[in-house]
Amino acid sequence: MQKTQLGMPVTIVATTLYLLGLINYVCLLVMVGYVLLYERDEWLRKCAIKSVVFILCFGFLNVVFRMGNDVLGVLNGFLTWFDAPFQLVWPFNINVILQNALNFIQSILLMLLGFKALHHKDLKLPIVDKIMNQYMS
Numbered sequence: 001m002q003k004t005q006l007g008m009p010v011t012i013v014a015t016t017l018y019l020l021g022l023i024n025y026v027c028l029l030v031m032v033g034y035v036l037l038y039e040r041d042e043w044l045r046k047c048a049i050k051s052v053v054f055i056l057c058f059g060f061l062n063v064v065f066r067m068g069n070d071v072l073g074v075l076n077g078f079l080t081w082f083d084a085p086f087q088l089v090w091p092f093n094i095n096v097i098l099q100n101a102l103n104f105i106q107s108i109l110l111m112l113l114g115f116k117a118l119h120h121k122d123l124k125l126p127i128v129d130k131i132m133n134q135y136m137s
Contacts, residue, residue, distance in 0.1 A: 004039055014047040014117035021055050021110045028055070046136065047117055053132045054113070054125070058106045065099050
């Protein structure tokens with residue numbers, strides 16, 4: 001079993017990278033920085049990059065959903081200028097449902113990535129893998 005310079009198995013470090021995405025982004029970035037600066041194992045380095053790209057992709061999706069609320073807020077602001085008797089809202093609070101579903105999917109996928117990394121395997125995520133491979137060369 002391959003070990004890191006700290007003496008830990010690379011599978012444990014890779015699993016920790018993914019699970020830190022569930023707990024604390026600052027700790028994740030510190031650990032990714034360590035892996036990229038000091039570790040030479042290519043698979044571990046790819047796991048470090050994949051964890052960051054994964055978090056950034058889901059962060060982008062969360063921002064897009066929140067922007068929908070901002071757009072409705074701006075439109076409602078315009079409607080108040082004209083004393084409109086109504087406000088624009090998401091039907092059935094679909095925005096909250098979608099954000100919660102997105103957070104749930106992110107958590108499940110991070111756990112799956114972590115468990116796969118524990119066995120020195122990878123979970124294929126086409127969008128994340130494409131972005132990662134584009135900038136890893």
